[in-house]
Amino acid sequence: MTRIASATQDELKAQVAQAALAYLVPGQIIGVGTGSTVNRFIEALARVKDQVPAAVSSSQASTERLRALGIAVLDANEVERLSVYIDGADEIDGQGCMIKGGGAALTREKIVAALAERFICIADESKRVARLGSFPLPVEVVPMATAHVARRFHAMGGAATLRMWEGAPMVTDNGQHILDVHGLRIDDPLALESAINQWPGVVTVGIFAQQRAQVCLLGTPQGVKTVSY
Ligand code: 5RP
Numbered sequence: 001m002t003r004i005a006s007a008t009q010d011e012l013k014a015q016v017a018q019a020a021l022a023y024l025v026p027g028q029i030i031g032v033g034t035g036s037t038v039n040r041f042i043e044a045l046a047r048v049k050d051q052v053p054a055a056v057s058s059s060q061a062s063t064e065r066l067r068a069l070g071i072a073v074l075d076a077n078e079v080e081r082l083s084v085y086i087d088g089a090d091e092i093d094g095q096g097c098m099i100k101g102g103g104a105a106l107t108r109e110k111i112v113a114a115l116a117e118r119f120i121c122i123a124d125e126s127k128r129v130a131r132l133g134s135f136p137l138p139v140e141v142v143p144m145a146t147a148h149v150a151r152r153f154h155a156m157g158g159a160a161t162l163r164m165w166e167g168a169p170m171v172t173d174n175g176q177h178i179l180d181v182h183g184l185r186i187d188d189p190l191a192l193e194s195a196i197n198q199w200p201g202v203v204t205v206g207i208f209a210q211q212r213a214q215v216c217l218l219g220t221p222q223g224v225k226t227v228s229y
Contacts, residue, residue, distance in 0.1 A: 145201020
């Protein structure tokens with residue numbers, strides 16, 4: 001009997017991680033995101049680290065992984081511009097707009113993405129959606145504002161829950177909390193991102209429409225599919 005192997009989600013992540021190496025400009029500092037797909041990218045990066053003088057990282061977790069492999073990590077303030085930022089997404093739509101923050105690193109991800117000329121999103125094909133919003137929207141919030149911000153989401157039809165970790169509210173790398181908002185209808189990502197950005201107490205909303213991806217490398221069982229926006 002012939003056994004047809006189907007690619008596991010982890011194999012799809014490894015495929016796109018490898019494909020992302022083609023977007024590095026030898027000798028230039030890169031931006032590195034956070035998450036399980038990026039972890040595979042960092043592993044792949046180790047094989048070409050001679051071409052990468054340093055990285056700017058979006059989380060403590062990625063910083064530790066990069067340094068463990070001998071890749072220097074710079075503070076974002078030391079860098080004016082990055083040619084490329086490589087990161088994953090929780091959802092990506094047909095225009096390159098994303099929901100991010102499943103790994104709670106959304107604020108630093110947005111900062112590093114803002115420094116980069118190009119955002120290359122790496123994801124398995126399950127992340128591709130017609131409209132954002134099935135994945136609960138992460139929002140980083142100053143702790144004293146969580147109840148107020150949750151009520152504002154409730155008024156627009158969303159149900160916000162405080163993200164917990166080991167029995168206590170999760171604390172981000174920036175010392176803030178995360179609300180995960182279920183049931184939002186996101187028809188206009190850019191407009192919703194801009195509106196929520198204005199709310200007092202919101203540090204970062206996990207809609208990446210202003211800092212959307214220019215390229216998405218999608219892992220599929222048939223190979224990596226490249227989508228440019
Ligand atoms: C972390 C993120 C990640 O990019 C997102 O959660 C995707 O992670 P993974 O590659 O593990 O599916 O936004 O804040």
